[in-house]
Amino acid sequence: MSDIGYFAWNLATAQGDAPCLRDDHLDLTYRQFADRVDAFAAQLSAGDVGSGDVVAVMLPNRAELLVALMAAWRIGATATPVNPTFTAVEAEYQFDDAGAALVVNEGPDLPSGGRPTISVADMATTPRPGWVPDIGASGDDVALLIYTSGSTGRPKGVMLTHDNLQFMSSSMVQHFSLTADDHCLLILPLFHVNAICVSFLAPMLAGGQLSVTGRFSPARFFDDVARLRPTYFSAVPTIYALLASQDTVGDTSSLRFAICGAAPISKELLDRAEQRFGLVIVEGYGLTEGTCASACNPPGGVRKLGTVGPALPGQRIAIAGPDGEHLPVGATGEVLVAGPNVMRGYRGRAEETGRTIVDGWLHTGDVGRLDEDGYLTLVDRIKDMIIRGGENIYPKEIENALATHDGVLEAAVIGAPHEVYGEVPVAYVVTYPDSPVTDDHLAEHLRGRLTKVKLPVAIHVVDALPRNPVGKIDKPGLRGRHRTTV
The missing domain is CATH 3.30.300.30 (ANL, C-terminal domain)
Known part of the structure; x- marks a missing residue:
């Protein structure tokens, strides 16, 4: 498992006392973060959670959520982040479908489906001297079960391995030229793979910092940027629309670039936001099934507004006709993606996995076209x-x-x-x-x-x-x- 660079216990050796992770209540160095991870991993292990088990983490954005994810990986378990605003019915569906052995949440009155729970207030914070896991995670282990939004039926659990996450986070570091000087302001929900890969794992790999903010509001965003001095953030078009509509804009001079994903953004809104904030906003594209991102405009290269950029390093994008045949440049058809980022499959849904991944190509359900430079323009969702x-x-x-x-x-x-x-x-x-x-x-x-x-x-x-x-x-x-x- 030494080839997985984002593991906290590996990072502590390289980064030590460098600033790592903060929220409204905690401010941790890399070593302190690793200690917290080991402390909670030992607690999970003592509760008979181990390799192959699933830990459900139903918390709002806070440092302990990331500690819990990493602690599950420390003992070879899988983590499934759960939307903390879910009703009991919605949460218990995910617990059941994922086969969760334990739930981490904020208190006893929250959904658990009758499973053992650990309240965030009861998470161990001090490592046990000499404790090491019996079995840790390896690259081909399932790291995350991320549940799709379920717009076409019941949500499906997307199985992402550590190899998927390592490939994706490394690709982000390369594409965005991240270094130890970078500092991400995390404002998207951590039950989604975008926030986990772009805002958490990528800056960790680069030796940078992550600040987790509370509930998003434009006023809070500008205050946090002025106070914390982040160098980048990732958001969805809705957030850019809210920020661009504000009468006053705070000091955003620390920001080097920003990322827009999850849904298409209009060229007009992109222009308006860039002019208001005085920074480069790059539009990207990807699916949970492709471990977050497959294409993105480069912050320092040729950006083509209205496109979502070229394929990220190590991935391939093709456009297919109705029979699955690959179409020439300029033709419109279904977007296909191939590479080490493609999910292992949907948990417990072999038939759906087989329909979605064909000969190594992930069928996205999106309609698009490629230009002569390989830049992808999205046309729409097939089902829309x-x-x-x-x-x-x-x-x-x-x-x-x-x-x-x-x-x-x-x-x-x-x-x-x-x-x-x-x-x-x-x-x-x-x-x-x-x-x-x-x-x-x-x-x-x-x-x-x-x-x-x-x-x-x-x-x-x-x-x-x-x-x-x-x-x-x-x-x-x-x-x-x-x-x-x-």
């Missing part, structure tokens, strides 16, 4: 495509057209049932604060930008769009809401 009277309409094209209006903060387009055409596009739009934009203004704005068949039959200006737990716009939820209001 609207078929209006036999015409294929991609909602993202309509959303992009809406985003060119100065008053539009965010937009989501869904397909609504229609007796004649089968489906028709309907738009939901959030405007910037105090913007006087109406649905009629937006309809007129679109007429010169889209053919008639692509024009939404209705445009609804709303205060907010529904989100899934990762912060993406919840289109299945939006479709459900639409059905109940018409």
Whole structure:
């Protein structure tokens, strides 16, 4: 297991007393972090948790969550981070599906499904002298069970190995030129692989720092940046929209770059955010099944706005036709990904794994095209495509057209049932604060930008769009809401 560079017990030897991890209550060096990991690993081991077991960690973003993940790995166990806002039904589904042996949470009144629990207040913090694990983790062990958002059914547990995580975090270090001088401000939820890889494991590998913030708010973000002086952060388009809409912006001069992922961002919002903060924002793309990221624009190289960049080092991207054949440059089809980042599979779902990974290629369910330089442009999700009277309409094209209006903060387009055409596009739009934009203004704005068949039959200006737990716009939820209001 010595080839896994992000293990705390390896990092403590190399980094020692260098600053490592902090939150609102703790500030740990690399050695102190490793000591905390060993202390909790010994506690887990004493509770008969060991190699091959699954530890469910149901905590909000805080340092102890990362201690718990690493402690599970110290004894060869798998960790499954659980959304701390889940209902008992949602949490217990994940506990059951993952086969969790133990739950780490914030107290006895929280869901456990009848399993043994350790409250965060009861986590051991002092290592036992001379303790070492009987069996530690190795590269091909499953490190994480990350559950997908379940927009097409019950959530599935994505099995990611330490080899997957080592490859991905190393790739991040290389692509973003991370060094020991880098300091990540973590604002995304740690039950998602983006935060674990981009904001936790990558800076650890580089010998840098990680600051875990509390619940996100624009005011808190600017205060934290001014106080902590981070060099980068990763966020979703919603966060950039919120930050860009603020009247005042704090001191962001310490930031070297920022990353946008999880959902497409419009060129207009990207431009607005970059100008407000005076830094480079690189858009990337990936799936949980591909251990976070597969493509990303380079912070220091050629960035092509409107694309999600070229394949990350060591990965391949192809575009496939309906029969799985690889298509030439410029053709539009399903995005396929191959490389050491591809998941082992879905836990307990061999058939779904077989449909998703074919001959080593991960079928993403996204529609895109590659240009002559290998930069990927995403068109839409296959399942979100609207078929209006036999015409294929991609909602993202309509959303992009809406985003060119100065008053539009965010937009989501869904397909609504229609007796004649089968489906028709309907738009939901959030405007910037105090913007006087109406649905009629937006309809007129679109007429010169889209053919008639692509024009939404209705445009609804709303205060907010529904989100899934990762912060993406919840289109299945939006479709459900639409059905109940018409």
